[in-house]
Amino acid sequence: MTYKNEFQTSIEKPEIFWEQKAKDITWFTFPEKILSKNENGFYRWFEGGKLNTSYLCLDYHVENGRAEQIALIYDSPVTNTIQKFTYQELKNKVALFAGLLASKGVTKGDTVIIYMPMIPEAVIAMLACARLGAIHSVVFGGFAAHELAIRIDDAKPKLILSASCGIEFDRVIPYKPLIDAALMEAEFEPDFHIVLQRPMKLAELESEKEIDWNQALLSVEPHSYVPVDAHDPLYLLYTSGTTGKPKGIIRDNGGHAVAMKYSLTSVYDTHAGEVFWAASDIGWAVGHSYIVYAPLISGCTTILFEGKPIRTPDAGTFWRIIEQHRVKTFFTAPTAIRAIKKEDSEGKLFANYDLSSLKYLFLAGERCDPSTYEWVKDLLQVPVIDHWWQTESGSPMLANMAGLGLKTVKPGSSSTPVPGYDIQIMGEDGQILDTHQEGYVVIKLPLGPGCLPSLWKDDERFQKSYLSRFEGYYLTGDGGYKDEENYFYIMGRVDDVINVSGHRLSTGEMEEIVAADPAVAECAVVGIADKLRGQRPVALVVLKDGKDISQAEIEKQLIQSVRDKIGAVAYFKSAILVKRLPKTRSGKILRKIIRNIADGVHFEIPSTIDDPKILDEIREVLRENKIGSEFDDG
Ligand code: COA
Numbered sequence: 001m002t003y004k005n006e007f008q009t010s011i012e013k014p015e016i017f018w019e020q021k022a023k024d025i026t027w028f029t030f031p032e033k034i035l036s037k038n039e040n041g042f043y044r045w046f047e048g049g050k051l052n053t054s055y056l057c058l059d060y061h062v063e064n065g066r067a068e069q070i071a072l073i074y075d076s077p078v079t080n081t082i083q084k085f086t087y088q089e090l091k092n093k094v095a096l097f098a099g100l101l102a103s104k105g106v107t108k109g110d111t112v113i114i115y116m117p118m119i120p121e122a123v124i125a126m127l128a129c130a131r132l133g134a135i136h137s138v139v140f141g142g143f144a145a146h147e148l149a150i151r152i153d154d155a156k157p158k159l160i161l162s163a164s165c166g167i168e169f170d171r172v173i174p175y176k177p178l179i180d181a182a183l184m185e186a187e188f189e190p191d192f193h194i195v196l197q198r199p200m201k202l203a204e205l206e207s208e209k210e211i212d213w214n215q216a217l218l219s220v221e222p223h224s225y226v227p228v229d230a231h232d233p234l235y236l237l238y239t240s241g242t243t244g245k246p247k248g249i250i251r252d253n254g255g256h257a258v259a260m261k262y263s264l265t266s267v268y269d270t271h272a273g274e275v276f277w278a279a280s281d282i283g284w285a286v287g288h289s290y291i292v293y294a295p296l297i298s299g300c301t302t303i304l305f306e307g308k309p310i311r312t313p314d315a316g317t318f319w320r321i322i323e324q325h326r327v328k329t330f331f332t333a334p335t336a337i338r339a340i341k342k343e344d345s346e347g348k349l350f351a352n353y354d355l356s357s358l359k360y361l362f363l364a365g366e367r368c369d370p371s372t373y374e375w376v377k378d379l380l381q382v383p384v385i386d387h388w389w390q391t392e393s394g395s396p397m398l399a400n401m402a403g404l405g406l407k408t409v410k411p412g413s414s415s416t417p418v419p420g421y422d423i424q425i426m427g428e429d430g431q432i433l434d435t436h437q438e439g440y441v442v443i444k445l446p447l448g449p450g451c452l453p454s455l456w457k458d459d460e461r462f463q464k465s466y467l468s469r470f471e472g473y474y475l476t477g478d479g480g481y482k483d484e485e486n487y488f489y490i491m492g493r494v495d496d497v498i499n500v501s502g503h504r505l506s507t508g509e510m511e512e513i514v515a516a517d518p519a520v521a522e523c524a525v526v527g528i529a530d531k532l533r534g535q536r537p538v539a540l541v542v543l544k545d546g547k548d549i550s551q552a553e554i555e556k557q558l559i560q561s562v563r564d565k566i567g568a569v570a571y572f573k574s575a576i577l578v579k580r581l582p583k584t585r586s587g588k589i590l591r592k593i594i595r596n597i598a599d600g601v602h603f604e605i606p607s608t609i610d611d612p613k614i615l616d617e618i619r620e621v622l623r624e625n626k627i628g629s630e631f632d633d634g
């Protein structure tokens with residue numbers, strides 16, 4: 001099949017196309033209907049199908065000749081550990097841990113929160129939930145207690161699974177105090193908290209509800225897989241929206257399994273027995289799809305990396321892993337490449353390694369700037385593929401599809417639509433725009449299988465956030481344009497979401513935290529360009545009348561609040577006092593213009609602006625505080 005044929009069939013005859021792809025995985029009962037709608041009119045894939053995702057990841061391979069193949073390699077430069085698990089070993093561990101979950105009352109449909117660092121037990125926990133038909137919700141370890149509390153109250157988990165600590169470069173981060181604080185803040189109370197003790201920092205277990213992971217495993221029996229419906233949720237993954245309340249993205253079992261299998265072969269050209277490595281974190285969608293589910297469903301070897309692109313121990317660590325584990329397909333974020341480029345711009349460390357196994361580098365999570373693209377392409381001498389997707393989609397929607405024959409690369413573009421995605425650029429008024437015209441990136445419904453069927457217990461927000469703006473289309477939240485050959489150029493978010501080091505964050509949420517400070521009258525938080533991290537947040541703050549507080553004091557206070565509420569990962573380092581904010585005459589803050597001033601981007605002064613003189617004031621204050629592209633030395 002060529003790309004052209006695949007794409008055309010997927011758009012013209014989606015049911016025939018996806019029925020065929022569904023046959024590539026093993027079902028206990030094959031779906032009765034390929035595409036249908038539920039009572040709310042939302043599309044659903046594979047009604048009537050029965051399967052188990054953990055079975056597909058493990059038992060299926062054990063039964064089909066891969067028992068002794070390595071399924072998972074844990075490579076942790078921060079603990080000096082490399083550990084390998086065959087499919088048989090991983091299956092045994094997952095089945096036993098599923099037995100533990102079941103013994104604590106977890107059954108099909110229950111939710112379980114996993115707040116863990118990048119260790120094998122985190123993957124085991126995810127697959128054990130899937131084995132029971134329980135719904136896991138992994139919370140990124142870099143989030144603060146408050147973020148965890150919000151997710152506990154929304155997901156209402158029966159259990160929390162965690163480890164005693166995480167490791168950031170050489171810093172040990174105890175998790176128990178974070179979880180205790182989250183549980184204090186949350187209204188909902190899980191039944192148990194199971195803690196994996198890591199020797200670098202043990203957690204004190206203080207009540208019968210707090211259970212030692214390894215101790216508890218001594219007295220349980222392995223549990224078999226439980227068949228679930230295609231529509232039953234496999235997991236929930238919270239992602240930043242435009243407010244302080246994150247969105248609980250649901251991933252169902254059936255559509256997800258089919259999308260994972262299809263994408264690994266067609267987008268990533270990776271097949272059973274080959275080594276796939278996504279250097280992400282299991283706390284993000286990339287980690288769910290391409291550290292855990294897609295490589296395992298496909299019978300590959302996957303790598304779980306507990307480290308960073310630099311300083312663990314150096315900027316050659318990625319290349320060391322690719323050589324040592326014979327990685328064929330590598331996936332990371334452009335920010336990681338920029339971090340390496342900064343430390344080893346001439347590729348001296350790179351020269352120490354044999355990367356002959358490597359066939360592709362895939363980049364996603366943020367726009368890949370052409371200079372990063374050129375640098376890494378020249379270094380690696382393999383195809384470098386920028387592809388675009390979101391937590392909501394769970395797999396790529398734009399990609400140069402390596403499995404269907406690579407096309408010309410156009411730097412700055414994430415290439416053409418993946419089969420199943422009818423992507424268009426739309427203007428304010430709902431008209432499809434022509435080539436080279438920038439507008440909203442939208443997708444004609446239905447979305448491909450594996451995309452979110454809805455938000456967790458919030459169909460209304462799903463409808464409002466994604467489906468209401470343009471009838472019959474899904475609103476991605478990104479802006480961009482396309483060219484004559486249907487290559488798309490994603491130019492960034494059109495809402496209050498920013499991407500900092502490939503981490504998706506909400507400036508709206510940061511504004512809520514800043515505005516809650518008793519000294520603050522009003523504020524605007526915008527994401528400005530950052531050479532290393534892609535973007536970083538900056539707050540402009542107006543004090544309440546009569547508040548006598550210095551710039552340094554308020555900045556320190558606000559930095560701490562955002563760190564306490566969201567986490568260090570927000571990389572919130574600047575809060576600047578201004579006398580007033582630029583607004584329209586109707587009072588709307590002109591955030592995009594603040595961003596343009598900081599980024600040194602040309603813009604038209606809107607006719608609706610209240611007082612254009614304020615723009616000079618903002619320009620001046622940003623310059624005084626050394627904020628903006630001219631001061632960004634990467
Ligand atoms: N647990 C606890 N804290 C974490 C964390 C985690 N899992 N992840 C990040 N943080 C903390 C960092 O320690 C840092 O804290 P500090 O302000 O006290 O130093 C803060 O959050 C900001 O982290 P980050 O933006 O990652 O900066 P950094 O200087 O630590 O590292 C990079 C810079 C570029 C090396 C790093 O951002 C990186 O590896 N980026 C690639 C990320 C990626 O692959 N994303 C893809 C997601 S799909």
Ligand code: AMP
Nearest residue numbers: 364365366367387388389390391490504
């Ligand atoms: P997340 O949900 O964390 O995966 O973030 C999704 C968002 O990241 C998208 O909506 C885009 O704004 C951005 N993004 C992801 N991949 C790319 C890419 N290849 N090019 C441009 N932006 C991207």
